[in-house]
Amino acid sequence: MNSPYRNRLFLMMVLEIAIWGAWLPLIFGYLPSLGFSPTNPPKEIAAFVPGFLGWLLSEQGMILNAFPVAAIVGLFFSNEFADRNFAAEKVLSFSHLIGGLAILGCGFVRTFWPFFWLMFIHCLLYVPTISITNSIAFANLKDAQKEFGLVRMGGTIGWILAAWPFTFILVDWNAVHAANPQGLYAWFDVVLKSGLSGDALKAATKGTYIVSGILSLLFAAYSLTLPHTPPKKKEEGAAESLAWLEALRLLKHPFVLVLWLVTFIDSFVHNCYFNWTGTFLGATRGAGGVGIAGNWIMPVMTIGQVAEILTMLVLGVTLKKLGWRMTMIIGILGHAARFAVYAFFPESQALIIAVQILHGICYAFFFATVYIFVDAYFPKDVRASAQGLFNVMILGIGALVANSICPRLIQETFTHAGITDFKSLFLVPCYAALGAAVLLVVAFHPPKEKGSEPLVPTPH
Numbered sequence: 001m002n003s004p005y006r007n008r009l010f011l012m013m014v015l016e017i018a019i020w021g022a023w024l025p026l027i028f029g030y031l032p033s034l035g036f037s038p039t040n041p042p043k044e045i046a047a048f049v050p051g052f053l054g055w056l057l058s059e060q061g062m063i064l065n066a067f068p069v070a071a072i073v074g075l076f077f078s079n080e081f082a083d084r085n086f087a088a089e090k091v092l093s094f095s096h097l098i099g100g101l102a103i104l105g106c107g108f109v110r111t112f113w114p115f116f117w118l119m120f121i122h123c124l125l126y127v128p129t130i131s132i133t134n135s136i137a138f139a140n141l142k143d144a145q146k147e148f149g150l151v152r153m154g155g156t157i158g159w160i161l162a163a164w165p166f167t168f169i170l171v172d173w174n175a176v177h178a179a180n181p182q183g184l185y186a187w188f189d190v191v192l193k194s195g196l197s198g199d200a201l202k203a204a205t206k207g208t209y210i211v212s213g214i215l216s217l218l219f220a221a222y223s224l225t226l227p228h229t230p231p232k233k234k235e236e237g238a239a240e241s242l243a244w245l246e247a248l249r250l251l252k253h254p255f256v257l258v259l260w261l262v263t264f265i266d267s268f269v270h271n272c273y274f275n276w277t278g279t280f281l282g283a284t285r286g287a288g289g290v291g292i293a294g295n296w297i298m299p300v301m302t303i304g305q306v307a308e309i310l311t312m313l314v315l316g317v318t319l320k321k322l323g324w325r326m327t328m329i330i331g332i333l334g335h336a337a338r339f340a341v342y343a344f345f346p347e348s349q350a351l352i353i354a355v356q357i358l359h360g361i362c363y364a365f366f367f368a369t370v371y372i373f374v375d376a377y378f379p380k381d382v383r384a385s386a387q388g389l390f391n392v393m394i395l396g397i398g399a400l401v402a403n404s405i406c407p408r409l410i411q412e413t414f415t416h417a418g419i420t421d422f423k424s425l426f427l428v429p430c431y432a433a434l435g436a437a438v439l440l441v442v443a444f445h446p447p448k449e450k451g452s453e454p455l456v457p458t459p460h
Contacts, residue, residue, distance in 0.1 A: 005141070008225070008226060013133060016130065016155060018162040021163060022211045023106075025301050028064070028274065029201075031407070036115075039407075042113065065399075066124075069120075071399070073124065088229035089223050092129055095129050096216045096223060098121065100213050100216025102119070102213075103126075103213045103216060135229065136229045153309060156308055160302040166299070167296060171195060193293070194295075197293065250389060260393060266398070270402075276406065276410055282294055283422075288419060288421070301356060301359075304357065307357040308363055309360070325446075328365065328370070329437050331363070333433065335429065336433035340426075343423045377446060
């Protein structure tokens with residue numbers, strides 16, 4: 001029997017991930033347009049920052065790393081404080097109210113410190129809500145193992161839906177008015193072909209923060225209509241207080257350490273995609289890019305999420321036929337293949353668009369498989385610790401390193417006289433992914449599987 005709250009929980013997931021999907025894809029090109037440095041710290045702290053921390057604490061690095069830092073901090077906040085002291089739906093409402101105002105403010109400021117603090121406040125409040133929405137869903141579904149995958153798929157759909165309004169927001173309306181189309185069909189045809197580009201696109205990107213903020217405020221109100229989910233009792237979550245100690249102990253197993261290191265590499269490569277793809281798609285062909293109109297960049301990038309939904313449907317069968325290691329290897333090699341296409345075939349716009357399909361395969365066949373693997377291989381009393389260990393790498397450390405290095409690589413190391421050497425740039429994550437695949441082949445040897453059947457994976 002379906003849970004009575006399933007549709008409401010599905011909409012909860014749609015809104016939760018749409019907030020994130022609205023601003024993330026285009027932020028990497030927007031920050032340079034505001035004049036934020038990819039290599040230098042803010043002048044107020046530059047004298048106190050050692051040279052080797054320049055990338056991490058550069059202006060762009062500090063803003064981009066607000067999310068991974070919040071992911072690490074949020075694990076403590078969500079597990080040790082919010083979950084045990086407040087009803088989940090009230091935490092969700094408060095977080096999205098304050099966090100929504102913060103991300104909304106990012107659309108109206110153009111100087112570093114206000115933008116940084118608004119982004120940091122938003123991320124600090126938003127990241128814990130990812131796990132809180134999962135908790136609300138698990139607590140209110142009658143058969144979580146069967147229903148949670150369908151509910152969580154709403155998040156993937158939310159990411160897709162967040163992108164499509166920008167086909168009408170990031171439009172060169174002066175060009176539309178000059179064309180003076182007659183009739184509804186002609187009007188749509190002109191609008192969809194008149195996307196912004198260059199500096200105009202970067203300036204209009206502020207609209208992504210406004211959309212994200214509006215969605216967050218709507219979600220703050222909607223959260224109060226969700227089923228009441230009381231705080232956990234201490235004894236129910238007591239093991240979580242030792243999560244980090246338990247997680248670190250897991251690394252004594254060679255196969256866990258190898259998978260953890262490979263997860264770091266894959267997270268780094270995964271975040272290279274988000275750092276660079278939007279800029280690459282929007283750059284003109286003369287500058288080495290693909291030349292896609294600005295209003296189509298986000299929709300093109302959502303092709304990966306559509307593919308992710310389809311890939312998740314066949315993941316279970318794939319795991320049974322190919323096994324853990326081969327499935328993960330295919331996921332990592334998907335990254336290598338995509339970046340190879342970026343590097344060697346940038347002139348083929350159709351191929352670049354089509355290769356976005358690999359995003360779903362990359363995520364499902366590696367990250368989702370890792371989550372299933374942890375659930376299948378570790379005893380119930382340490383599964384939360386193990387999931388936390390890999391989550392810190394996926395959402396935290398891997399993203400933090402990528403966000404610290406990628407802006408410098410694309411804006412300085414591989415860009416000369418205004419022209420970016422995208423081929424050399426994309427070969428960096430391509431080779432990293434190939435190296436990770438080799439490491440899995442050579443060194444990942446888990447013991448024979450023990451324990452219960454794995455839970456259904458969740459899309460992202």
